[in-house]
Amino acid sequence: MRKKKAITLLFTLVATIFVIVGCSGTDSENVSSNSGDTKTIKFMHLWPEGSSKTHHTIVNEIIANFEKENEGVKVELEVLSNEQYKDKLKVLSTSNELPDVGMTWAAGFLTPYVEGNKFAPLDDLLENELNDSFVAGTAEAYAIDGKTYGLPLELNIATIFYNKAIFAEYGLEAPKTYDEFKHIITTLNDNGVAPIALGNKDRWTGSLWYMYLADRIGGTDVLTSAINRSGTFEDPALVSAAEEVQNLVDMNAFVKGFNGLADEEAKSMFMSEQAAMYLIGSWDLPNFTTNEEVPQEFRDSIGFFNFPTVDGKGDLNSHVGGPGVGLFVSEDSDVKEEAKKFVSYFVKEWGEKSVTQAGVIPATKLDADSLELPQMYVDVLNELSNATNITLFADVQMSPQVAEVHLNMIQAIFGKEVAPDEFAKEHENALAAE
């Protein structure tokens, strides 16, 4: 009996201690982070060691260098993977506890944070030490009402990667026109090879296909103007792009069960040569060039081509793409000056290291000739400099609410659950309700 009482007492004691510790945790943290001469910059990024090893290493190198050059400033890291990162950022901002420096996406993702006064404008950096260091159009994607709230780190375009070995086996060549493209699909299907790897569980992957079809059929601004309301989503070109998506589905162009596959699964099908083509952003270039974990033979067998013209329409040099993540500085940061300094330092170092070490195409201007790069990088960089237009990813352009409608509709149109005109109508309604 007495023993029982003792145990209960112990439990209560432990529980109470937990409560006390839990409540006081935040205070003690704040005290330590600003006390004395060391200033701590809290930095949150989305490249965990496991899935983005090279990115992770570069970040650590940059931080180490920064801390060495700036006595008394410490950078405290928190690393999360993509989706978790997005969620955590939102929760932190709700409770006003954003990290001093973190990563954000452009346009639609950024808007609520800017409207809620959470991010600091970084124009002074752009006017001074970072003047003219970004590729035209990249930093602008982070501008709202004339102020820039994020500094981009990457620039990507989506292209169709293809397996040259499979193509050669069936006497196929990279297509220039949609008819040639369709011929490739039928030939591959006749020979029992899945033509295109697509992981449409993630939805933005299917959106790339739709965006390219819209771009080729209706020209470079038809989608953008529908989104910014200078046009309409019920434009015939946008409807027929949706029709074309369904034609591709009917042709069995995509791997079986694509609506239930994650992009990672689709990628692994392409990389294990179970599918011949794969439309993805140039962020995947390392897998096809430098990544030592991928067999050399496979890397050598991969090429890419631009999305073909459709029925003679469209511009081969118009791309879907845009800047990826960018750095922001929190408006409420206690160490704003140091944070800005860190951001500017980071962007510069990143531009130099990312392309050679991680195979990332940075948003900062690059002297391609002075670097020793795999041929495919040189080709993609050439595509970038020849690009007549880069349409920003639709789900980034749209506000989060409309993007959610768009992404669901993408799954529905690929799954043939909606007709093309309903598809357009749903978009139009969502956009009009804004």
Add this chain to the structure above:
Amino acid sequence: MSNKWLIALFVLPALLLTAILIFIPLALSGYYGLMDWDGIGAMKFIGLENYMNALQDGKFWDSAWHSFLLAIFSTLSLLLYLVIALILSSKIKGADLLRKIYLIPMLLSSVAIAQLWIKIYNPTNGMLNQILMAIGVEHPPAWLADTALVLYAIFVPILWQYAGFYILIYYAALKNIPESIIEAARIDGASPVQIALKIKLPLIMSVVKVTIVLAVVGSLKYFDLIYVMTGGGPNGASEVMASYMYKLAFSSNNFGYGSAIGFVLLIITLVVTFIVRKLTATKEEIQY
């Protein structure tokens, strides 16, 4: 007198914790439901608009229907677990080992289970379709991509995940029945089936009721496997109430509406729990 103080003292930490972690957030989310709020900027009071919208939101009711289907299936599956527990408790060989095997899914984290079943369901390389093709099914379905199948395909791992938990509860309850009662029944000539149905089952009825409530409530607020395996897709075919709420709040940046949905979810769960308890209530406990 001092006894009462002591009780209060002992109850206090737990009470504080529940209040801080559960009741206050509950009230807050009900309150946020009255707001037009993107979760980041300023809130705007809009009265009951979010709640009215929720009642007319076809997608919400679709997801509610999916949650109810899950509740029905998990309640029905309790029967199976009960049968397994009855067999295990009747001193068959290897019962101990089997009980441990059934418990394994419960020890795995939901994400690990989801990853495992994603691989099993993979339309081309998955174990399930490989087996189906080996036995001659020419076009096995793409389980997680087929809007007609996806919900049921996810139910399987969900039920599997909790099987061990319920079997364990039933098993423990059955072990608690005094051996003498069962021996007496056996001497009176009762068959094993009769013993199970007429003696054991009535004696553990109170436990069965608890598990029904647990299964129903657990299903209505279910989230994890669905989030990881399909994210509610394709196009909402596997959306449940909790995943829909999550999507609204976090993907669509509509915290006000998401909170309203969350509050409606709470009310639905409370009402259903109340109904289930009423339906399963008996006047008195059976005692032998």
